[in-house]
Amino acid sequence: MSHYYRNRFNKNYSRATRRIKSFDPSSLVQSNSFTQTKETEYIAVNSFTNLAISDILKKNILVKGYTKPTPIQDQVIPQILEGKDVIGIANTGTGKTAAFLIPLLNEVEKNRSKKVLIVAPTRELAVQIKNEFFAFSRGMNIYSSLCIGGVSIYGQKYELRRNPNFVIGTPGRIKDLVNQRGLNLSTFNIVVLDEVDQMLDFGFIGDIRYLISFLSKNRQSLFFSATIDARTKELLAGFVRNPVTVSVKKQDILKNIKHDIVRVSDRSRKIEQLHDLLIKKEFEKVLIFGRTKWGVQRLSDELVQRGFNADVIHGNKSQSQRLRILEKFKVNAIQILLATDVASRGLDIDKVSHVINYDPPESYETYIHRIGRTGRAEKPGTAITFV
Numbered sequence: 001m002s003h004y005y006r007n008r009f010n011k012n013y014s015r016a017t018r019r020i021k022s023f024d025p026s027s028l029v030q031s032n033s034f035t036q037t038k039e040t041e042y043i044a045v046n047s048f049t050n051l052a053i054s055d056i057l058k059k060n061i062l063v064k065g066y067t068k069p070t071p072i073q074d075q076v077i078p079q080i081l082e083g084k085d086v087i088g089i090a091n092t093g094t095g096k097t098a099a100f101l102i103p104l105l106n107e108v109e110k111n112r113s114k115k116v117l118i119v120a121p122t123r124e125l126a127v128q129i130k131n132e133f134f135a136f137s138r139g140m141n142i143y144s145s146l147c148i149g150g151v152s153i154y155g156q157k158y159e160l161r162r163n164p165n166f167v168i169g170t171p172g173r174i175k176d177l178v179n180q181r182g183l184n185l186s187t188f189n190i191v192v193l194d195e196v197d198q199m200l201d202f203g204f205i206g207d208i209r210y211l212i213s214f215l216s217k218n219r220q221s222l223f224f225s226a227t228i229d230a231r232t233k234e235l236l237a238g239f240v241r242n243p244v245t246v247s248v249k250k251q252d253i254l255k256n257i258k259h260d261i262v263r264v265s266d267r268s269r270k271i272e273q274l275h276d277l278l279i280k281k282e283f284e285k286v287l288i289f290g291r292t293k294w295g296v297q298r299l300s301d302e303l304v305q306r307g308f309n310a311d312v313i314h315g316n317k318s319q320s321q322r323l324r325i326l327e328k329f330k331v332n333a334i335q336i337l338l339a340t341d342v343a344s345r346g347l348d349i350d351k352v353s354h355v356i357n358y359d360p361p362e363s364y365e366t367y368i369h370r371i372g373r374t375g376r377a378e379k380p381g382t383a384i385t386f387v
């Protein structure tokens, strides 16, 4: 994130979090705890084999290991295939990326004049979308360009000249490319805004409005957000036309997560309490959240000193450092990843056994975003909050 965006983001973020009432994690423990019974399983109406998509896509889905559509995929894919505008109310962890990539790849394969713009709030999320794109587009001869900040814009301009069918990026860099005439948005006839509530929290509202103003009126528009509030509604009004709304409720994500709290009575013992947890066998892949970049860095240093295999991502690390550390965590080369909320937005990290809120989240929304990293796609997980 450039210095300018970081400052602007920090200002907007603290303003946003101040607005939200403080949140008591222990309330969740009582209502949604280890006593939970197994909820009835979602029965998908569609199967990947029955969907009206090409055989090669079906094969790529199979290779990726998806056997049945998640609720958002089940409900959204047929609508997108019909060319409808869609509002998807879903968080990360629901499979929403594949919910739009699969039908859009199918559309582009059928009609190469279709061009897709995907806008995501963070570089990491854009990279993740691009990675999923790679997996699903294998053997289809469809190309994408990743347009994110933190790396040279020249390479991106060069790639864009080759006219890829998919452009995946973050608002700031896409705007720069538009202004420098590297990207002509009016040629895109399908547009996806992903994690819109996050983009608004990050203060990107002006950039998004600006980008929308260049888009062709004749387009298919897809809008994904975990929540729809007054701000998102305002943006929606000028973006979608006769949309179909599909909602995958938060409960669906929360249901395979156990919530627990650790009471800290003596602050000087807090790290010992964390240590005692981390040495347990079941703490295989742990994501720890802290409030400030200095705090998580200090904690990471301390854990490394104690012999734990840990690393940390926060705003003071460069983009390439963050991606490298994240990759190590993904492939289990490190056991413990520490992160600030900003550095962790929208990340898709598979099979996290435990999310630990070493510093309590500032709001219910932040809690949901943090713990969304565990218990993903039907894999159980545990969220532990120090209070």
Ligand code: AMP
Pocket: 065, 066, 067, 068, 069, 070, 073, 091, 092, 093, 094, 095, 096, 097, 098, 348, 350, 376, 377
């Ligand atoms: P997303 O919400 O798009 O970030 O996806 C969350 C996680 O669920 C990712 O690790 C996906 O690879 C995984 N996933 C998405 N769709 C499916 C599916 N149909 N079956 C199994 N895993 C899935």
